[in-house]
Amino acid sequence: MKIVVIGGTGLIGSKLVNKLREHGHEAVAASPNSGVNSVTGEGLAEALKGASVVVDVSNSPAWEDAAVLKFFETSTRNLLTHEAAAGIGHHVALSVVGIDQMSESGYFRAKIAQEKLIKEASIPYSIVRATQFFEFVKGIADISMVGDKVHLPPVLFQPMAADDVASAVGTIAAAPPVNGMVEIGGPEQFRIDELVRRRLAALKDPREVIADPKALYSGAKVGLKTLVPDKTARLGETRFETWLTKSAAQTPTRKVG
Numbered sequence: 742m743k744i745v746v747i748g749g750t751g752l753i754g755s756k757l758v759n760k761l762r763e764h765g766h767e768a769v770a771a772s773p774n775s776g777v778n779s780v781t782g783e784g785l786a787e788a789l790k791g792a793s794v795v796v797d798v799s800n801s802p803a804w805e806d807a808a809v810l811k812f813f814e815t816s817t818r819n820l821l822t823h824e825a826a827a828g829i830g831h832h833v834a835l836s837v838v839g840i841d842q843m844s845e846s847g848y849f850r851a852k853i854a855q856e857k858l859i860k861e862a863s864i865p866y867s868i869v870r871a872t873q874f875f876e877f878v879k880g881i882a883d884i885s886m887v888g889d890k891v892h893l894p895p896v897l898f899q900p901m902a903a904d905d906v907a908s909a910v911g912t913i914a915a916a917p918p919v920n921g922m923v924e925i926g927g928p929e930q931f932r933i934d935e936l937v938r939r940r941l942a943a944l945k946d947p948r949e950v951i952a953d954p955k956a957l958y959s960g961a962k963v964g965l966k967t968l969v970p971d972k973t974a975r976l977g978e979t980r981f982e983t984w985l986t987k988s989a990a991q992t993p994t995r996k997v998g
């Protein structure tokens with residue numbers, strides 16, 4: 742199958758393209774770097790020619806509320822219009838577990854808007870809602886600073902390795918559309934403040950992490966289980982400690998999602 746991966750040069754996209762190729766698919770990594778821009782429409786018609794599936798794992802380069810909303814709305818509208826013209830039979834998009842409860846956050850409002858456009862369009866679809874990536878745990882500290890300390894609500898979360906995200910998205914992309922949502926998560930639950938503290942310690946990052954029940958997550962109030970996937974979620978295999986050991990030299994700078 743020809744599968745076009747929008748955002749195919751990103752963290753998840755690059756892993757996904759490799760995995761799809763390993764499974765014998767013709768995977769095309771589409772992004773501004775390869776001349777395909779889902780916001781302007783540049784290169785889209787050409788990239789989609791002869792494709793069966795489009796997987797959207799792109800992310801906005803700008804993070805202000807209005808900019809991120811404009812990115813996901815414009816990009817998703819463009820993709821769906823070009824997909825209809827090209828006869829694409831399956832649109833797969835990567836979203837985030839719990840976003841319905843986090844509309845106070847500009848980023849999550851943009852992801853909600855993206856999902857809505859997909860559900861209302863005519864293209865058969867699968868929306869994959871993932872929990873936070875291990876690679877993003879340091880990024881959580883970066884977006885949770887109050888003064889010089891990290892403030893996080895002591896809620897549960899069930900993060901997963903980007904590698905497991907890419908495997909799950911690849912499996913879903915190669916299967917028939919579910920016309921609904923699939924949740925994916927990691928194999929273990931943690932308290933978010935505790936895991937961020939562990940990650941910073943492993944990076945020898947001296948920032949103190951405060952468990953603060955009033956703290957927001959990415960600008961939104963969250964409950965104990967907002968970030969935890971549902972019971973039917975497909976779980977990745979990689980445990981945090983295994984990933985940490987393997988990526989000891991890694992210094993991720995991932996953003997929210």
Ligand SMILES: NC(=O)c1ccc[n+]([C@@H]2O[C@H](COP(=O)([O-])OP(=O)(O)OC[C@H]3O[C@@H](n4cnc5c(N)ncnc54)[C@H](OP(=O)(O)O)[C@@H]3O)[C@@H](O)[C@H]2O)c1
Binds near residue numbers: 872
């Ligand atoms: N971070 C998390 O914990 C988390 C959790 C659940 C879900 N997610 C979701 O996962 C998705 C992927 O995240 P990621 O961390 O893999 O992203 P990323 O590494 O930041 O990669 C973003 C990709 O989007 C591409 N892109 C940017 N502007 C584009 C445009 N106008 N047209 C086409 N492609 C464009 C980039 O291309 P260039 O390289 O050419 O700039 C890059 O390939 C996001 O939608 C996010 O919401 C994230």
